[in-house]
Each structure stands twice: as structure tokens, then as C-alpha cells.
Amino acid sequence: xxxKHILIVPGDGIGQEVTAVGKKVLDKIAARFxxxxxxxxxxxxxxxxxxxxxxxxxxxLEKMRNSxxxxxxxxxxxxxxxxxxxxxxxxxxxxxxxxxxxxxxNLRPIKLFDELLGxxxxxxxxxxxxxxxFFRELTGDIYFGEKGRxxxxxxxYDVAEYSxxxxxxxxxxxxxxxxxxxxxxxxxxxxxxxESSRLxxxxxxxLALEYPDVEVEYQFVDATAMILIKEPTRFDVVVTANLFxxxxxxxxxxxxxxxxxxxxxxxxxxxxxxxxxxxxxxxxTGKGLANPMASVLSxxxxxxxxxxxxxxxxxxxxxxxxxxxxxxxxxxxxxxxxDPSMILxxxxxxxxxxxxx
Amino acid sequence: xxxKHILIVPGDGIGQEVTAVGKKVLDKIAARFxxxxxxxxxxxxxxxxxxxxxxxxxxxLEKMRNSxxxxxxxxxxxxxxxxxxxxxxxxxxxxxxxxxxxxxxNLRPIKLFDELLGxxxxxxxxxxxxxxxFFRELTGDIYFGEKGRxxxxxxxYDVAEYSxxxxxxxxxxxxxxxxxxxxxxxxxxxxxxxESSRLxxxxxxxLALEYPDVEVEYQFVDATAMILIKEPTRFDVVVTANLFxxxxxxxxxxxxxxxxxxxxxxxxxxxxxxxxxxxxxxxxTGKGLANPMASVLSxxxxxxxxxxxxxxxxxxxxxxxxxxxxxxxxxxxxxxxxDPSMILxxxxxxxxxxxxx
Ligand SMILES: CC(C)[C@H](C(=O)O)[C@@H](O)C(=O)O
Ligand SMILES: CC(C)[C@H](C(=O)O)[C@@H](O)C(=O)O
Numbered sequence: 001x002x003x004k005h006i007l008i009v010p011g012d013g014i015g016q017e018v019t020a021v022g023k024k025v026l027d028k029i030a031a032r033f034x035x036x037x038x039x040x041x042x043x044x045x046x047x048x049x050x051x052x053x054x055x056x057x058x059x060x061l062e063k064m065r066n067s068x069x070x071x072x073x074x075x076x077x078x079x080x081x082x083x084x085x086x087x088x089x090x091x092x093x094x095x096x097x098x099x100x101x102x103x104x105x106n107l108r109p110i111k112l113f114d115e116l117l118g119x120x121x122x123x124x125x126x127x128x129x130x131x132x133x134f135f136r137e138l139t140g141d142i143y144f145g146e147k148g149r150x151x152x153x154x155x156x157y158d159v160a161e162y163s164x165x166x167x168x169x170x171x172x173x174x175x176x177x178x179x180x181x182x183x184x185x186x187x188x189x190x191x192x193x194x195e196s197s198r199l200x201x202x203x204x205x206x207l208a209l210e211y212p213d214v215e216v217e218y219q220f221v222d223a224t225a226m227i228l229i230k231e232p233t234r235f236d237v238v239v240t241a242n243l244f245x246x247x248x249x250x251x252x253x254x255x256x257x258x259x260x261x262x263x264x265x266x267x268x269x270x271x272x273x274x275x276x277x278x279x280x281x282x283x284x285t286g287k288g289l290a291n292p293m294a295s296v297l298s299x300x301x302x303x304x305x306x307x308x309x310x311x312x313x314x315x316x317x318x319x320x321x322x323x324x325x326x327x328x329x330x331x332x333x334x335x336x337x338x339d340p341s342m343i344l345x346x347x348x349x350x351x352x353x354x355x356x357x
Numbered sequence: 358x359x360x361k362h363i364l365i366v367p368g369d370g371i372g373q374e375v376t377a378v379g380k381k382v383l384d385k386i387a388a389r390f391x392x393x394x395x396x397x398x399x400x401x402x403x404x405x406x407x408x409x410x411x412x413x414x415x416x417x418l419e420k421m422r423n424s425x426x427x428x429x430x431x432x433x434x435x436x437x438x439x440x441x442x443x444x445x446x447x448x449x450x451x452x453x454x455x456x457x458x459x460x461x462x463n464l465r466p467i468k469l470f471d472e473l474l475g476x477x478x479x480x481x482x483x484x485x486x487x488x489x490x491f492f493r494e495l496t497g498d499i500y501f502g503e504k505g506r507x508x509x510x511x512x513x514y515d516v517a518e519y520s521x522x523x524x525x526x527x528x529x530x531x532x533x534x535x536x537x538x539x540x541x542x543x544x545x546x547x548x549x550x551x552e553s554s555r556l557x558x559x560x561x562x563x564l565a566l567e568y569p570d571v572e573v574e575y576q577f578v579d580a581t582a583m584i585l586i587k588e589p590t591r592f593d594v595v596v597t598a599n600l601f602x603x604x605x606x607x608x609x610x611x612x613x614x615x616x617x618x619x620x621x622x623x624x625x626x627x628x629x630x631x632x633x634x635x636x637x638x639x640x641x642t643g644k645g646l647a648n649p650m651a652s653v654l655s656x657x658x659x660x661x662x663x664x665x666x667x668x669x670x671x672x673x674x675x676x677x678x679x680x681x682x683x684x685x686x687x688x689x690x691x692x693x694x695x696d697p698s699m700i701l702x703x704x705x706x707x708x709x710x711x712x713x714x
Binding site: 076080081082084085089091095121122123126142143145147148149151154155156157158159160161162163164165190191192193194195196197198199200201202205218221222223225226228229230231243244246247248249250251253254259279 | 433437438439441446452478479480483499500502504505506508511512513514516517519521547548549550551552553554557558562575578580583585586587600601603604606607608610636
């Protein structure tokens with residue numbers, strides 16, 4: 001029996017709706033496997049700005065530090081997107097959380113549920129067998145370097161930066177994971193142009209000497225963006241910098257049929273944070289249409305990685321698999337062949353998952 | 358009758374093989390339409406380093422400046438890719454050429470030939486009707502900002518930078534093009550994180566006021582990477598920064614079935630440069646396997662954009678269309694249904710194109 005304290009941080013938009021389902025699933029797991037999970041909630045993003053003026057209030061950060069794991073929703077609001085000069089922005093809360101909690105490794109497993117082979121825009125025969133684990137570096141790069149304006153505001157700049165240590169620690173996590181999988185690692189950079197990529201490649205090359213059993217391939221990010229779609233089965237573990245990882249994992253979501261199916265784990269020095277890779281999606285917020293499965297799968301990752309509860313984690317994945325096999329879908333993963341009566345909203349598909357746990 | 362001087366710059370790897378076909382096609386066009394094209398050649402990239410120690414010898418640059426247009430191949434060599442500490446690199450030649458010639462706008466039309474609807478890894482029903490024109494900024498961003506090492510070589514950095522003027526001039530080209538097409542422009546940035554993207558968005562917003570007839574959408578680069586695969590028909594004209602454009606256009610090549618079918622035009626203050634978007638591809642160099650159609654289509658863009666020879670340009674595109682309709686393929690665009698005897702090498706498919714001109 002595990003006793004754990006879980007912080008729910010729904011954030012903005014559909015973050016609220018999907019984490020509500022994720023939390024119910026955690027509750028059900030606790031009951032079934034006889035664990036004791038306690039919960040608290042905290043604010044981040046636009047909702048935190050509205051309530052306190054701060055996208056990551058000190059109280060939220062404190063609660064994160066004092067919990068055993070965080071189930072996270074999403075941040076963002078169209079209001080700021082269309083106002084490039086806004087000084088306080090929801091995303092600052094997310095980035096500060098990553099930095100303050102030392103969440104330097106973002107794991108994004110990309111794997112298609114059999115039933116969704118037809119839901120992707122990519123041909124089924126290309127997707128079959130695709131199973132990729134991304135390691136995106138999450139606390140460095142152009143996200144956290146100096147940025148600003150100069151020449152009387154006429155020029156804007158952002159500095160991309162990596163230290164050897166930063167590359168080593170994410171690289172090591174990726175090599176370790178490759179060892180437990182198919183022993184293939186692709187390191188993605190733009191070393192033909194960027195100095196930070198050249199340092200990245202140097203460090204991965206050094207690490208490779210320590211992992212002679214892992215086959216390493218170096219790719220330029222433009223080539224990877226192409227090969228991911230052309231031949232997704234070529235990849236096992238992929239390791240890359242913060243910005244490249246942001247772009248490539250969103251692209252790779254199409255391999256899994258929909259963004260609504262993808263969870264991620266951000267880990268590092270302290271509390272782990274688990275979240276869907278989709279955003280706040282204000283266009284469908286409050287309509288009960290959002291696919292909660294990425295949040296439910298985030299809960300599964302949380303149980304596995306932060307609590308070491310493998311069986312519990314697998315029970316969740318299997319419940320989702322069964323729900324899909326029964327033919328239930330949310331809008332985003334339905335296709336022409338889906339019986340319209342099987343297309344459910346956020347809560348209804350959540351109930352189907354809960355029934356199977 | 359046009360009198361023009363064309364510089365052929367094959368560069369590295371398959372650049373040599375494919376530009377040879379591109380040049381033959383230009384020759385044939387000159388004969389058929391009664392133009393006078395004269396030619397010269399110049400070195401760049403690895404071959405230039407080997408011959409002179411310099412990836413862009415002054416003589417090559419001089420020749421470029423004095424020609425009416427440049428037909429370019431590719432640069433790059435695996436030797437440097439695996440040696441992140443190499444000081445002289447083939448790509449420096451390419452970047453210097455872009456900067457010195459003021460080639461700030463890179464146009465990449467992405468359009469599928471009907472016959473290749475099956476050659477892509479993306480489903481035909483998703484691709485049908487896709488027709489995108491990318492404007493990639495080519496002389497700014499993290500490609501040309503300050504870069505180096507600090508903290509005793511322990512940290513590497515690259516500065517991404519945009520001035521208002523740089524965004525305006527590429528933005529204007531994109532808006533102008535949208536006006537002649539379906540009047541839809543997507544501007545891609547990462548304004549939720551990057552200061553240079555916020556300035557980018559500010560300038561595009563200002564330009565939008567001058568083009569009320571063009572519908573503008575702002576997307577974050579991670580979302581674009583996803584939507585390109587999910588719903589490619591949503592795009593008409595896309596404008597973006599140098600690095601994002603590099604990644605997104607390679608990804609988008611899958612919409613056209615293969616990279617081997619995509620040409621690009623780099624234009625700006627002086628001589629225009631026309632080149633395939635594929636690279637030097639040393640794995641197939643010298644084997645006569647490369648698809649020369651991207652180089653031939655680059656020649657078509659050259660005639661259209663630099664010389665204003667629309668009919669000649671269309672004759673080339675139509676010849677390629679007919680070659681494909683006859684069932685001829687190169688390896689990269691063949692699929693399971695292709696009769697093996699119809700899969701031709703570089704020169705043989707070049708001959709088929711020439712026959713139809
Ligand atoms: C919201 C945004 C700042 C964030 C990022 O770019 O990291 C998001 O896209 C993600 O991938 O978690
Ligand atoms: C070779 C490389 C430097 C170049 C780039 O990144 O611009 C290439 O990928 C391209 O797109 O022309």
C-alpha cells in the first residue's frame with residue numbers, strides 16, 4: 001500500500017476538464033489497489049494571473065515542491081497570443097515551474113493504440129509498429145537564455161545556450177532508456193549551423209563511448225522532421241534540445257493518431273510533473289468535447305515513473321485499450337467509419353474508462 | 358529572344374549529378390524557344406574547400422554577382438558532420454553566399470503532381486488539393502547571429518535575432534504572393550516564448566493592416582508542424598523565420614511525395630539562386646540513382662522568376678508531368694505498384710524529360 005500526496009494543477013482551457021477525468025482515474029486506482037492518495041489543487045497560467053496577477057504564485061510552487069507528483073493540465077490563452085507586447089503571460093508560469101523544479105527531462109512516448117491505426121493522416125502500413133520514446137531537454141536552450149530588444153526596440157533577440165553538463169544529464173537518461181528498449185538512439189541537432197548543436201553532438205559522442213551496446217545515429221533536425229513522417233518505425237529513442245523537441249514531438253503526435261492521446265512526463269531533480277502534450281485548446285473549452293485520454297495516460301505515467309506502480313499503470317493503459325476496442329471514440333480520433341453514437345464527450349468516455357478499472 | 362548568362366554551381370555529392378540534368382534542360386529550352394543562354398561553373402562547399410581551402414572562394418562569389426541567375430546543387434559532406442569541432446565547413450559557403458547576395462527570401466512551392474498521390478506516406482485523401490507556398494526568411498535568425506563558446510568552452514551559444522526591417526521585407530513578399538493566390542497567409546512563430554517571435558508577430562500584424570483582403574492566421578511552430586501533416590490543405594502561403602522554415606519545409610516535402618521533387622528559389626537584392634531542397638546525399642552519390650527532378654524544377658523556377666519566361670517554365674513542368682503520367686519513376690518516388698522496368702536512374706529519366714521538351 002502506497003501513501004501519496006498528488007497535486008492537481010489543471011491550468012487553463014480544457015486543462016480543467018481533462019485533469020478532472022485524470023484525477024477520477026487515480027482515485028479509482030487507489031480504491032482498487034488499496035493505496036491512499038490525498039490531493040490538493042494549485043493555480044497556474046491565465047487562471048493564476050486572473051486570481052493573483054502572477055502566472056505561477058509562490059503558493060503553487062510551494063505546493064508542487066511538497067507533493068509526491070503533479071498532474072498537470074495546460075496553460076495558454078488567446079488573449080496573450082494576439083498581443084505580442086503583453087508583459088505577463090501564462091506560459092511564463094509553465095517555464096518557471098520547469099526551471100524551479102529542475103524538470104530537465106521531458107519524456108514523450110509515441111505509440112499507437114492498434115485500434116487507432118486508421119485515425120492518423122499517415123498511412124497505416126507506414127505507422128504499423130512505430131514506437132518512439134522522445135527525450136526533450138526542458139530547462140535549457142533558447143527557452144531560458146537571455147532575451148530582449150536592442151537598437152531602440154528595433155531588433156529582438158533570444159540566446160540559445162547549452163552547457164556540457166546539461167547535455168550529459170539528458171543524454172544519459174536517453175542512453176539508459178535505449179538500453180532497456182531496442183538499443184537505438186537518434187540524437188537530433190543542427191550541428192551544421194549552430195554552435196550549441198556542435199557542443200551537443202560532442203557530448204553525445206562522448207557518452208556513446210560509455211554505451212557501446214547502443215547504436216547511435218546523428219540527424220539534423222530538418223531531416224528528422226522529414227523522416228518521422230516518411231519512416232517512423234526507424235526510430236526507437238530520440239534525444240534532442242528543448243526547441244527541436246517541442247516541434248518534433250508535436251509533429252510526431254500524428255503518428256499516434258491524435259494529440260489527444262499523448263502524455264508526457266517531466267522529471268529531474270524533484271517532484272515529477274505529468275501532463276498531456278496538447279495545449280489549452282480554447283476553441284473547444286467548456287464544451288465537454290476534449291479527449292481526456294492524454295490526461296488519463298499522464299496519470300498512468302505518474303504512477304509508473306514517480307511511484308513505481310507498474311501494475312496500476314498498466315491497468316490504466318489496458319482500460320483505454322479496451323474502451324477503444326469497444327469502439328468508443330472522442331471526436332478527434334473518430335473517422336468516417338465511426339458509428340456516430342459511439343462518439344462520446346469528455347465525461348462520458350471518462351466513465352467508460354472508469355468502468356473498466 | 359532572351360540573352361542570359363547562367364552560372365552552374367553543382368557543389369557537393371549528388372549536386373553534381375542533378376544540376377547536370379538541370380543544365381541540359383535549360384539548353385533544350387534555349388534551343389526550342391530561341392534564347393541564347395551562356396554558362397559558366399563555380400565551386401562551393403566541400404569541393405571548394407578541397408580545391409582552394411575556402412568553402413566560397415572570392416572567384417565563385419564574383420561569378421555569381423556577374424551572372425543573371427544561379428542554378429545551384431547542394432553542399433555538405435559527412436566528414437564534417439561527424440567532427441563537430443571542424444573550423445572550416447561546407448555549409449559556411451552556402452550561408453555566406455546567401456548573405457553576400459542578399460538572398461533574404463527563400464520560396465518553396467509544395468505541390469503534388471497528381472501521379473504521385475500514392476507515393477507519399479500521407480493518405481491520398483488528406484493530400485488531395487494541397488498547394489502551399491512557403492516563404493522562409495533566409496539571411497537572419499539564429500543562422501547569422503553571434504555564436505561561440507564561453508565558460509572555458511563549457512557552454513556554447515547562438516543568438517537568434519530579427520530586426521523590424523528584416524521581418525517587413527519578407528512579410529511583404531509573402532503578402533504580395535498571397536494576393537495572387539487564395540489570399541490566405543499563415544505566419545509561423547513561437548511568440549509564446551521567443552522575443553524575436555514577438556517582434557516578428559508585431560510586424561506581420563502591422564503589414565496585415567495594409568492587406569485587408571488577405572486573411573492572416575498566426576500559428577506557433579509546434580502546432581504548424583502538426584497541422585501540416587494532419588490537414589495540409591489548410592495552408593496557402595506560409596511565412597516564417599529561417600530556422601522554422603528549414604524544419605517545416607523539409608517536413609512538408611512529404612506532402613509532395615518526396616524531397617526529390619522540390620525546388621526552391623532564393624531571391625532578394627541581386628542574382629537569384631535556384632536549388633533543390635534536398636541535400637548532397639552522399640549515401641547515393643555517384644551511383645546515378647538521384648532524382649534530378651528537383652533540379653529541373655529549379656531551372657523552371659529560374660526561368661519564371663529571374664527571367665520572366667513563364668511559357669518556358671510551364672513547358673518544363675508539363676514535361677515532368679508527362680514523364681510521370683507515362684509511368685516513369687526514380688527510386689524515391691516509386692511504390693509497390695511501380696513496374697520495376699519503369700524505375701530509371703538520374704540520366705535516363707533526364708533523357709525522358711528532354712524528349713518531351
Ligand atoms: C506552451 C509552450 C510554452 C510549451 C513549450 O513550448 O514548451 C508547449 O508547447 C509544450 O510543449 O509544453
Ligand atoms: C545545409 C544547411 C545549412 C541548409 C540550411 O539549414 O539552411 C539546408 O538545410 C537548407 O535548407 O538549405
